[in-house]
Amino acid sequence: MEKVLLASLLTLIILLLLGSVTSIQIAIAQADFTTYENPKFGIRVQYPSDWGRLDLSFLGASADIDFYPLDDTSGTKDVRIQVKALPLQNMTLEQYTNIQTNSVEGQILESNGTTLGNLPAHEIVFTNIGLKTMQVWTLKDDKVYTITYVAEEDDYENDLQIAQRIIESFGVFR
Numbered sequence: 001m002e003k004v005l006l007a008s009l010l011t012l013i014i015l016l017l018l019g020s021v022t023s024i025q026i027a028i029a030q031a032d033f034t035t036y037e038n039p040k041f042g043i044r045v046q047y048p049s050d051w052g053r054l055d056l057s058f059l060g061a062s063a064d065i066d067f068y069p070l071d072d073t074s075g076t077k078d079v080r081i082q083v084k085a086l087p088l089q090n091m092t093l094e095q096y097t098n099i100q101t102n103s104v105e106g107q108i109l110e111s112n113g114t115t116l117g118n119l120p121a122h123e124i125v126f127t128n129i130g131l132k133t134m135q136v137w138t139l140k141d142d143k144v145y146t147i148t149y150v151a152e153e154d155d156y157e158n159d160l161q162i163a164q165r166i167i168e169s170f171g172v173f174r
Helices: 002-030 093-102 153-169
Strands: 033-038 043-048 051-055 063-069 078-085 107-116 119-128 131-140 143-152
Touching (some): 033 063, 043 078, 093 131, 107 131, 143 153
Antiparallel strands (some): 033 043, 051 063, 063 078, 131 143
């Protein structure tokens, strides 16, 4: 009898958790996203229409664009896109990845090959001083395109799916 009750309780908990995950996924899928396009740097990305945007790409030869939830009172959560010239011409993704991962301050939790804007890329996830960061980069035409999602460690999962959707929508059109 106890085993049946325990199994029933466990099944109920799993169903409730799955229902929560499904409702979060549905909410994200139905969220209204806006397209940001920067012709100067040849990038395009979609971000939630109820998020703010700070674009400092007009200041020089590099792009620095922040997207952030307007309801985030901590001010620590954002998705940042950066476009910069590579430190060395003809640098490979592997060479750049070695430099980036060796310069991380904090503990690297994940380090994997991936794609960004249909280009070969690398992704790392690391923690440092109470913040958790996911960073993805790719190289094209002696430029590095980097997207960084940062949030407090205990809040990181809350907007992770939105950050992933932003990253998946990223494209280089030059």
